[in-house]
Amino acid sequence: MQPEPVPPPTPSDEAQWVEGALVRSLMRTQRNSQWVSLLLMAVLLGVLWGDAPTAVTSAWAALGLFAVAARAWVLRRYDRDVVQRGTGELLAFFRRWRLVWPLSALFWGLTTILYFDRSSLADQFICWLIMAGLAMYSIHSLSSERRTMRAYLDTLGATALAVVSWRMVVELRLQGPAYHWWLVALLLLFWQVLRLAGERLHETHRRNFELQFRNAQLIDSLTRQTQAALDAVEIKNRFLASAAHDIRQPVHALGLYADWLGSEPELVHELAPKIVNATKAVNQLFDSLFDLARLDSGKIRLNIEPVDVGKLLRDLELQYRPLCEAKGLHFRLHVRPGTATSDPILLQRVLGNLISNAVKYTQRGGLLVASRATREGLRIEIWDTGVGIAPIHQREIFREFYKVPTHAGTDDGFGLGLYIVARLTHILGHALSLSSRPGRGTVFRLVLQPTDAAQAAERARSSLASLLPTRGGAVSP
Numbered sequence: 001m002q003p004e005p006v007p008p009p010t011p012s013d014e015a016q017w018v019e020g021a022l023v024r025s026l027m028r029t030q031r032n033s034q035w036v037s038l039l040l041m042a043v044l045l046g047v048l049w050g051d052a053p054t055a056v057t058s059a060w061a062a063l064g065l066f067a068v069a070a071r072a073w074v075l076r077r078y079d080r081d082v083v084q085r086g087t088g089e090l091l092a093f094f095r096r097w098r099l100v101w102p103l104s105a106l107f108w109g110l111t112t113i114l115y116f117d118r119s120s121l122a123d124q125f126i127c128w129l130i131m132a133g134l135a136m137y138s139i140h141s142l143s144s145e146r147r148t149m150r151a152y153l154d155t156l157g158a159t160a161l162a163v164v165s166w167r168m169v170v171e172l173r174l175q176g177p178a179y180h181w182w183l184v185a186l187l188l189l190f191w192q193v194l195r196l197a198g199e200r201l202h203e204t205h206r207r208n209f210e211l212q213f214r215n216a217q218l219i220d221s222l223t224r225q226t227q228a229a230l231d232a233v234e235i236k237n238r239f240l241a242s243a244a245h246d247i248r249q250p251v252h253a254l255g256l257y258a259d260w261l262g263s264e265p266e267l268v269h270e271l272a273p274k275i276v277n278a279t280k281a282v283n284q285l286f287d288s289l290f291d292l293a294r295l296d297s298g299k300i301r302l303n304i305e306p307v308d309v310g311k312l313l314r315d316l317e318l319q320y321r322p323l324c325e326a327k328g329l330h331f332r333l334h335v336r337p338g339t340a341t342s343d344p345i346l347l348q349r350v351l352g353n354l355i356s357n358a359v360k361y362t363q364r365g366g367l368l369v370a371s372r373a374t375r376e377g378l379r380i381e382i383w384d385t386g387v388g389i390a391p392i393h394q395r396e397i398f399r400e401f402y403k404v405p406t407h408a409g410t411d412d413g414f415g416l417g418l419y420i421v422a423r424l425t426h427i428l429g430h431a432l433s434l435s436s437r438p439g440r441g442t443v444f445r446l447v448l449q450p451t452d453a454a455q456a457a458e459r460a461r462s463s464l465a466s467l468l469p470t471r472g473g474a475v476s477p
Helices: 011-048 054-082 087-097 100-110 121-142 146-171 179-263 265-297 309-326 344-360 417-428 453-462
Strands: 305-308 330-334 339-342 366-374 377-384 431-437 441-447
Touching: 011 054, 011 087, 011 121, 011 179, 054 087, 054 100, 100 121, 100 146, 121 146, 121 179, 146 179, 179 265, 305 309, 305 344, 309 330, 309 344, 309 366, 309 377, 339 344, 339 377, 344 366, 344 377, 344 417, 344 441, 417 431, 417 453
Parallel strands: 330 366
Antiparallel strands: 305 339, 366 377, 377 441, 431 441
């Protein structure tokens, strides 16, 4: 049995996971950014104390502390409510509070009011150097989330440029020193260089997380495939053990009967039926194995054509009525004339397995095989008054090699009959369901929806994994 391949993730799944990973990466850097902000605020206060009015400096410091507190509150909410939740909730939270970072950039941009053309050139140089370092640090801490990084850099650059322009145009009326113009040009150039560097760093982050996602998917797929291979080995080992046990019994019986017949030929009339039954048992086991091999190879041959359901059921009656009568069971047939589009050989194999199974597990009463007209198409029902199947086993009986442990008569087969039935009905597109009450009997219902030859051929090629009953006991086509 080949393992069923793991479906690849959709592009939307990958994109959402990557976006979530980028946001988580940003949030991991923000606690250190808080300390950097407080440190730079302290340095700027030390450099500019006395250069600007105390009231203005105090107002700037209060605004800075408010910005730091707002970011700290967002980080606390994130750590408490969001960090352990899914990607969707993380992205929704970040979209609600992403403006905290541009507001922080607005505060740092307004710092230019304190020192531009108001402090000594040495102090201005130190302040511009601090601002440049802050901007470059923001690329490192915010580049994993492109929109936030752009908003931060644009707000910081635009605010600083607006303050410088106000001082040059409105307050100095373009009469200031010439280096102001060089400063504006340098500010614009540095702003664009930072944006370009941030974009490239963001692309690096994104590619890394995309690679992580695909590697995780590959590892998961390989893990599943490995587990499926181990399961297949276990199934095959179980199969070989079961096959050796089940084939040994009738073959051993044949040897005993042959020895007995050789020593006492006058018992030929008594031993001949037993030899025939043992031979039939071996043939049935090999038939099941051949069916399984054809299904697992995907090379089962299909011949889709109209099938006379009435004739098919009467042929099955000729085959199985003697078996019922030999066990003292009644066999009843109720035929509703009609045709179905299917493969006659495979359909006969399905119904034969179901009827044979019913005969095996019915000790008194009998069987009813009926065809009925429904809105979905002809429906064939096989009723028996046998031991029944407990609900706990109704999903399991369609697995390969599964035998209900409490049923008498499970030692003379591989447990492949219903598994093969489920596989064939899936290929043919016929819905199979069952209802059963322990001790009262079982009914299997097969709805003969028309089989599409091309779709059936595709299902035959791809149907290499066990089919399990769906909810309610139906085997989905």
